[in-house]
Amino acid sequence: MQRIVVIGGGTGSFTILQGLKKYDIKLSCVVSTADDGGSTGILRSEFGVLPVGDVRRCLLALSDNTGTLNKLFTYRFGEQLSGHSFGNLLLTALQEITGSMESAIREAEKILKTRGKVLPVTFDDVKLFAELETGAIVKGETNIDVPKHNGDIPIKRVFLEKKAYAYHKAIEAIHNADVIVIGPGDLYTSIIPNLLVEGISEAIINSSAKKVFICNLMTKYGETNDYAVQDFYNKITEYLGKPCVDHVLYNTNSIPKELLLKYAEKKQFPVKFDKTKKITGTVEFIGDDFVNVTDIARHHSEKLARKIMGLG
Amino acid sequence: MQRIVVIGGGTGSFTILQGLKKYDIKLSCVVSTADDGGSTGILRSEFGVLPVGDVRRCLLALSDNTGTLNKLFTYRFGEQLSGHSFGNLLLTALQEITGSMESAIREAEKILKTRGKVLPVTFDDVKLFAELETGAIVKGETNIDVPKHNGDIPIKRVFLEKKAYAYHKAIEAIHNADVIVIGPGDLYTSIIPNLLVEGISEAIINSSAKKVFICNLMTKYGETNDYAVQDFYNKITEYLGKPCVDHVLYNTNSIPKELLLKYAEKKQFPVKFDKTKKITGTVEFIGDDFVNVTDIARHHSEKLARKIMGLG
Numbered sequence: 001m002q003r004i005v006v007i008g009g010g011t012g013s014f015t016i017l018q019g020l021k022k023y024d025i026k027l028s029c030v031v032s033t034a035d036d037g038g039s040t041g042i043l044r045s046e047f048g049v050l051p052v053g054d055v056r057r058c059l060l061a062l063s064d065n066t067g068t069l070n071k072l073f074t075y076r077f078g079e080q081l082s083g084h085s086f087g088n089l090l091l092t093a094l095q096e097i098t099g100s101m102e103s104a105i106r107e108a109e110k111i112l113k114t115r116g117k118v119l120p121v122t123f124d125d126v127k128l129f130a131e132l133e134t135g136a137i138v139k140g141e142t143n144i145d146v147p148k149h150n151g152d153i154p155i156k157r158v159f160l161e162k163k164a165y166a167y168h169k170a171i172e173a174i175h176n177a178d179v180i181v182i183g184p185g186d187l188y189t190s191i192i193p194n195l196l197v198e199g200i201s202e203a204i205i206n207s208s209a210k211k212v213f214i215c216n217l218m219t220k221y222g223e224t225n226d227y228a229v230q231d232f233y234n235k236i237t238e239y240l241g242k243p244c245v246d247h248v249l250y251n252t253n254s255i256p257k258e259l260l261l262k263y264a265e266k267k268q269f270p271v272k273f274d275k276t277k278k279i280t281g282t283v284e285f286i287g288d289d290f291v292n293v294t295d296i297a298r299h300h301s302e303k304l305a306r307k308i309m310g311l312g
Numbered sequence: 313m314q315r316i317v318v319i320g321g322g323t324g325s326f327t328i329l330q331g332l333k334k335y336d337i338k339l340s341c342v343v344s345t346a347d348d349g350g351s352t353g354i355l356r357s358e359f360g361v362l363p364v365g366d367v368r369r370c371l372l373a374l375s376d377n378t379g380t381l382n383k384l385f386t387y388r389f390g391e392q393l394s395g396h397s398f399g400n401l402l403l404t405a406l407q408e409i410t411g412s413m414e415s416a417i418r419e420a421e422k423i424l425k426t427r428g429k430v431l432p433v434t435f436d437d438v439k440l441f442a443e444l445e446t447g448a449i450v451k452g453e454t455n456i457d458v459p460k461h462n463g464d465i466p467i468k469r470v471f472l473e474k475k476a477y478a479y480h481k482a483i484e485a486i487h488n489a490d491v492i493v494i495g496p497g498d499l500y501t502s503i504i505p506n507l508l509v510e511g512i513s514e515a516i517i518n519s520s521a522k523k524v525f526i527c528n529l530m531t532k533y534g535e536t537n538d539y540a541v542q543d544f545y546n547k548i549t550e551y552l553g554k555p556c557v558d559h560v561l562y563n564t565n566s567i568p569k570e571l572l573l574k575y576a577e578k579k580q581f582p583v584k585f586d587k588t589k590k591i592t593g594t595v596e597f598i599g600d601d602f603v604n605v606t607d608i609a610r611h612h613s614e615k616l617a618r619k620i621m622g623l624g
Contacts, residue, residue: 046392068409068419075405080358081393086405093387093398097380107380 001026004308005177005209007121007194008032009054012184015298016214017061017116019305020181027116028173029058030200034128034160034193037142039076039084043092050101050125054190055118056087059105062114069111102167119173122197124164130188131156145189147222151267155223158188159196166199174200177209181308182245184214184299187235188223195239205244212308215250217290217297221267228274233283243281249307253289255297263297313338316620317489317521319433319506320344321366324496327610328526329373329428331617332493339428340485341370342512346440346472346505349454351388351396355404362413362437366502367430368399371417374426381423414479431485434509436476442500443468457501459534463579467535470500471508478511486512489521493620494557496526496611499547500535507551517556524620527562529602529609533579540586545595555593561619565601567609575609 002025006013009032020027031054036044040053060073073087094104105118130138132153138144144158174180182204185191195201204211213236215229224232229250237243250273255263263269273287288307292300314337318328321344332339343366348356352365372385385399406416417430442450444465450456456470486492494516497503507513516523525548527541536544541562549555562585567575575581585599600619604612 047390068406069423071409072402072405075409077401077405078359081396081401084393086401089389089393089398089401090384093384093389094380097383097387111381 002178003173003176004028004179004181005030005173006181008183008185008190009035009058009194010185010190011057012186012190012214012299013054014057014061015301016181016184016304017058019301019303020308021062021115023305023309027062028119029062029116030119030121030170030173030194031055031058032190032193033120033122034126034141034189036127036140037145039082039088041142042082042084043088047092047096049092049095050120050123052088052091053085055105055120056085056091058118059108059112059114060087062116062118063112064115065111065113073112117169117173119170120167121170121194121200122164122167126164126193126197127161128158128189128193128196129161130158141189141193144223145186151222152225154225155188158192160193164197166197166203171199171203174203174207174209177207179308179311180204180207180209180211182211182213182236184216186220186223187216187227187232191236192239195236201240204240205242210247210311211245212247212249212311213245214299214304215248216271217251217255217299218263218268219271225267228272228277229285230274230277230279232271234279237280243283245281245283247284247286247311249286249288249290249304251290251299252287253291255291255293259293259295259297314490315485315488316340316491316493317342317485318493320495320497320502321347321370321506322497322502323369324498324502324526324611325366326369326373327613328493328496328616329370331613332620333374333376333427335617335621339374340431341374341428342431342433342482342485342506343367343370344502344505345432345434346438346453346501348439348452349457351394351400353454354394354396355400359404359408361404361407362432362435364400364403365397367417367432368397368403370430371420371424371426372399374428374430375424376427377423377425385424429481429485431482432479433482433506433512434476434479438476438505438509439473440470440501440505440508441473442470453501453505456535457498463534464537466537467500470504472505476509478509478515483511483515486515486519486521489519491620491623492516492519492521492523494523494525494548496528498532498535499528499539499544503548504551507548513552516552517554522559522623523557524559524561524623525557526611526616527560528583529563529567529611530575530580531583537579540584540589541597542586542589542591544583546591549592555595557593557595559596559598559623561598561600561602561616563602563611564599565603567603567605571605571607571609
């Protein structure tokens with residue numbers, strides 16, 4: 001049976017996992033643990049538990065339980081309970097009951113009947129920092145994700161406050177994979193934080209797996225202003241430390257004008273394929289219709305999954 | 313198959329349900345909804361949901377799920393989350409998702425694989441009031457349960473702020489029962505609040521079921537100071553409106569002195585059988601060893617259940 005590992009954490013991972021879980025494969029997801037905002041941030045600082053938001057999202061994407069437990073997991077309380085997601089509270093309680101995030105996730109996988117494993121990239125306490133082109137340092141994932149006054153200044157690099165070491169099962173999954181899927185997701189706040197953990201980039205480079213990067217549909221203000229497909233690829237390669245991505249999937253289908261206008265208000269624009277840009281290494285760029293347009297533009301989980309399964 | 317209904321709500325119901333669920337019977341529990349303290353009180357006032365604490369306790373007592381979900385259900389968060397019980401949050405979320413407490417309980421029964429039904433006595437919003445012998449009115453279940461300065465003044469009567477009507481399935485269960493078990497539990501704050509709901513006492517009186525009252529082990533300061541077994545029975549009969557209890561089970565086994573001293577500090581004393589007291593109606597008083605002594609004195613679930621099942 002084919003083994004596929006998805007590396008990411010945010011809503012992008014949710015999308016691709018939902019597509020891939022329909023295939024008869026061994027699926028796992030390596031999840032960033034840099035999140036420090038919202039419900040997750042509160043639980044992280046008040047309970048000292050590991051970040052639960054991205055883990056929850058991936059568990060849910062892999063869940064085969066279509067009943068009430070699934071609905072519960074996505075339910076969000078009102079302000080009275082700090083807007084906590086029920087799933088986050090469940091993961092927090094499980095961490096306290098079982099004594100570890102590792103056991104908590106295994107229990108949640110059983111409860112949700114997941115078709116795959118969720119593997120936090122590390123159990124070390126990580127804090128994500130960004131250095132801007134001006135030299136200024138932005139501290140914390142949320143402050144990078146939602147820029148305050150520095151959205152126009154490009155990010156020079158992101159790094160972890162202190163070294164963190166990879167979860168051995170994440171390394172194992174990458175090592176044994178037939179396909180490694182990087183992304184889709186916010187470049188500096190969801191994808192690269194995984195590559196910053198000691199052992200991960202090395203494991204990807206050394207794995208004999210086919211490596212696929214799924215490029216973002218839209219640029220993200222404050223993170224990837226004006227980035228082309230090639231810029232995304234180059235950054236991933238830079239943080240991996242060596243060119244090793246075999247295929248880059250990027251969307252070529254158009255997005256309706258009204259929707260583009262909405263995005264433009266948030267200074268977000270479609271990611272273009274720009275042949276004039278130099279790239280490092282050799283890689284196959286595959287442009288195709290990968291978009292699913294509703295009131296927002298998201299990757300199309302089935303189309304992406306079908307393409308990945310067909311790369312064989 | 314024999315149908316048994318337990319009427320109560322608090323930890324006493326938890327005990328008797330745990331004993332009875334081991335028998336091959338149709339078991340249900342009619343639960344008071346007067347609770348307005350602690351985690352339940354906060355959720356009740358902030359989310360406008362029905363009280364969940366006693367429902368949670370009975371669901372757990374009936375649960376056949378011995379795994380993590382059971383542990384989760386009893387888990388209590390720290391002060392950061394107002395000391396909420398995870399089970400209470402789950403029931404609150406289920407009420408919001410399913411749109412009703414009724415559906416929420418049915419879903420929770422499935423999740424916990426309960427061996428029996430939990431039936432709130434009413435879905436109306438109830439508030440319990442007590443009139444003391446001095447004429448003073450104490451408002452709210454928690455204020456009656458944990459008296460402030462009035463613990464020495466006897467309760468003259470308890471009543472609901474406004475009329476509440478019984479849940480039709482609670483009436484049905486009482487109507488169809490072979491045995492109705494009233495108690496054990498705090499007389500004025502767990503047991504009688506059920507009898508104050510329109511339709512319940514009448515249903516009990518008119519049911520052809522055998523009616524058993526399980527008398528408390530200890531008096532409760534501020535509620536049942538100096539009460540003998542006969543006083544408990546008389547009060548139950550008074551609130552039922554007519555003598556109809558067939559058997560009263562009371563404990564005759566002794567409680568260790570050290571433990572009695574601890575209880576005495578809280579002005580709680582063993583409930584005595586007092587032949588000199590007059591009773592209304594005819595009833596069989598059955599004294600036996602029904603106590604389970606640990607660091608506290610509780611009813612013994614197996615001994616109680618065995619006696620009830622043997623009442624023929």
